[in-house]
Amino acid sequence: MSDVARTTEIAAVDSPAIVKPKARRRTARAMIDRYQWYEVAAIYLGIAVFLFFVLAPFIEGFLVSLKPLAQLFSTPYSFIPKNGSFDAYFNMWTSVPMLGMHIFNSFFISSVVTLIVVVIVVPAAYAFARFNFAGAGMLLGLFLAVNMFSGAVLLIPLFRLMRAMGLLNTYFAMIVPGAAFLIPSSIWLLRTYMLRIPRELDEAAWVDGASRLYTLRRVILPLAMPGIVVVAIMTFIGAYAQQFIFALTFNSKTEFMPLPVGLFAFFGKQEVQWNELMAASFVGILPVMIVIIFLQRYLVAGLTAGAVKQ
Amino acid sequence: MTSTRSATLFAFALLAPALIYITVIVAYPLVDTIILSFTNAALRPTYDFVGWANYQRIFTAGNFTEVIIRTLIWTFFSVSIKMIIGMFGAVLLNAAVPGQTVFRILTMPPWIVPMAIGIYMWAWMYNGQFGMISGLLQNFGLTNGPVAFLAYGNTAFWATIITDVWIGVPMVTIYFLASMQSIPKDLHEAAWTDGAGRFYRWRRITLPLMLPAIITMSLLSLIATFNSFDIIYILTNGGPSGQTTTMIIDTYKTAMGSRKYGEGAARAVVICIFVSIFCLVYFRAVRKLSQGEAK
Numbered sequence: 001m002s003d004v005a006r007t008t009e010i011a012a013v014d015s016p017a018i019v020k021p022k023a024r025r026r027t028a029r030a031m032i033d034r035y036q037w038y039e040v041a042a043i044y045l046g047i048a049v050f051l052f053f054v055l056a057p058f059i060e061g062f063l064v065s066l067k068p069l070a071q072l073f074s075t076p077y078s079f080i081p082k083n084g085s086f087d088a089y090f091n092m093w094t095s096v097p098m099l100g101m102h103i104f105n106s107f108f109i110s111s112v113v114t115l116i117v118v119v120i121v122v123p124a125a126y127a128f129a130r131f132n133f134a135g136a137g138m139l140l141g142l143f144l145a146v147n148m149f150s151g152a153v154l155l156i157p158l159f160r161l162m163r164a165m166g167l168l169n170t171y172f173a174m175i176v177p178g179a180a181f182l183i184p185s186s187i188w189l190l191r192t193y194m195l196r197i198p199r200e201l202d203e204a205a206w207v208d209g210a211s212r213l214y215t216l217r218r219v220i221l222p223l224a225m226p227g228i229v230v231v232a233i234m235t236f237i238g239a240y241a242q243q244f245i246f247a248l249t250f251n252s253k254t255e256f257m258p259l260p261v262g263l264f265a266f267f268g269k270q271e272v273q274w275n276e277l278m279a280a281s282f283v284g285i286l287p288v289m290i291v292i293i294f295l296q297r298y299l300v301a302g303l304t305a306g307a308v309k310q
Numbered sequence: 311m312t313s314t315r316s317a318t319l320f321a322f323a324l325l326a327p328a329l330i331y332i333t334v335i336v337a338y339p340l341v342d343t344i345i346l347s348f349t350n351a352a353l354r355p356t357y358d359f360v361g362w363a364n365y366q367r368i369f370t371a372g373n374f375t376e377v378i379i380r381t382l383i384w385t386f387f388s389v390s391i392k393m394i395i396g397m398f399g400a401v402l403l404n405a406a407v408p409g410q411t412v413f414r415i416l417t418m419p420p421w422i423v424p425m426a427i428g429i430y431m432w433a434w435m436y437n438g439q440f441g442m443i444s445g446l447l448q449n450f451g452l453t454n455g456p457v458a459f460l461a462y463g464n465t466a467f468w469a470t471i472i473t474d475v476w477i478g479v480p481m482v483t484i485y486f487l488a489s490m491q492s493i494p495k496d497l498h499e500a501a502w503t504d505g506a507g508r509f510y511r512w513r514r515i516t517l518p519l520m521l522p523a524i525i526t527m528s529l530l531s532l533i534a535t536f537n538s539f540d541i542i543y544i545l546t547n548g549g550p551s552g553q554t555t556t557m558i559i560d561t562y563k564t565a566m567g568s569r570k571y572g573e574g575a576a577r578a579v580v581i582c583i584f585v586s587i588f589c590l591v592y593f594r595a596v597r598k599l600s601q602g603e604a605k
């Protein structure tokens with residue numbers, strides 16, 4: 001008697017109507033996820049509290065950008081702006097004359113960093129994924145260790161290095177060190193992805209007489225494309241979110257400053273024009289935020305694989 | 311075996327750009343830091359070797375040990391709170407309620423926005439006279455007068471921790487969520503059939519199976535938090551009277567503020583020693599965990 005028959009027999013004894021195993025599992029899944037009304041309420045309440053913590057600075061920041069300075073610097077505090085206006089969004093362009101340039105610089109620096117990282121990481125990840133050369137494991141570990149040191153620790157020699165290379169006060173002073181600290185994690189991420197591409201494909205190409213470089217270009221590269229996209233997005237975000245310390249220390253020219261450092265000048269002033277600072281921040285980050293919403297699936301993939309498991 | 315030799319050569323050719331880049335931009339500066347830490351390098355172009363003088367000075371004069379202890383406490387609280395809130399968030403986002411995807415997207419902004427810009431927003435929220443937190447506390451009658459969070463050592467310490475938590479939480483949450491979803495559903499179903507409640511299932515199934523993820527994330531987060539610079543630099547610049555000065559801020563001020571490169575390098579070397587220890591713990595943990603998985 002086959003297993004299937006026995007299962008059906010038991011099912012028949014168990015329940016009055018014969019339910020196929022798969023269907024039964026589906027009902028179980030639906031029922032396990034069924035909540036009482038108070039449970040649903042508690043979940044939504046919890047999510048509301050959690051998201052309030054995450055989003056409060058943005059909400060407050062946006063409301064501040066609508067408040068006139070006179071209302072900002074008045075007590076008692078009111079959360080909702082009275083006679084709010086979008087004035088700050090127009091005035092900020094004169095307060096920060098190079099705002100447009102700063103927004104562009106942020107984007108430009110991150111894009112070049114991403115390009116450099118992808119070009120360097122694709123061959124390196126392939127080498128780690130396919131060739132068991134001596135010292136591969138150790139090298140991989142060393143790359144990972146690089147990840148653990150922040151640029152802030154190495155600031156002194158990096159400063160001297162940038163000076164010696166004549167890169168101080170150029171875009172490259174921010175691009176070159178920025179890319180270095182993003183390479184290791186990208187290698188790990190892409191290697192993990194490439195390990196999942198079946199080796200048989202390489203071997204088949206090899207048997208057909210393809211050279212190693214040809215195999216990489218024509219077989220591996222197209223298959224690894226989704227992984228490369230994830231790496232590129234993660235790198236871009238890393239470069240975009242963390243541009244501060246190198247830009248602060250290695251560049252003093254206003255026209256090269258990325259958005260965070262360009263706005264940092266606001267803080268030096270006696271009376272910070274908070275409404276314009278917030279307005280400028282929002283306009284500056286808006287383009288990237290919109291793009292990210294569409295790419296969130298890749299972000300989750302990158303983040304999950306990024307925290308190294310093997 | 312010419313084929314393996316050519317394979318190795320090919321592999322190293324592929325690796326060369328990455329190796330050269332990392333050697334020049336990370337490895338060389340690391341070595342340079344160690345060398346500089348034994349010199350009296352400053353703004354002037356030449357410098358002399360001074361032996362262990364820098365190390366002697368930082369450990370005898372001043373409050374370096376105090377800074378180390380403060381950094382460890384700061385890091386400990388920040389990482390622990392991140393893990394707790396991250397777990398809380400992951401459990402909630404894992405609940406099968408309508409709106410899941412939207413909530414998940416809404417979790418990400420602090421991680422994606424340039425860190426410095428998120429910190430500017432917090433700087434305003436912490437403002438004592440007109441900021442949101444102090445304002446709301448007063449409106450609800452929880453405090454008598456304005457609280458200038460960044461003006462007092464104690465509150466500034468916690469304010470910087472909370473901002474650091476805020477930046478770290480999205481990553482921890484999404485990572486925990488992914489790990490939670492990779493747990494086979496059958497386990498929960500079996501326990502559910504046996505009448506196990508939600509909390510019991512979380513404690514007995516979810517938590518133990520997520521342990522590797524929790525350990526991995528804690529250690530990664532520990533290293534990142536230990537190296538955290540932007541938050542304290544922008545919010546308090548290490549003040550008031552040095553009460554939020556962590557090792558990174560301390561090193562930055564010595565090197566970039568007072569231009570004492572030699573002494574700054576010595577402080578940086580101490581940071582590197584700590585990071586290396588964390589690194590070793592992380593590597594061992596990851597190896598142990600992956601062995602456990604294989605069994």
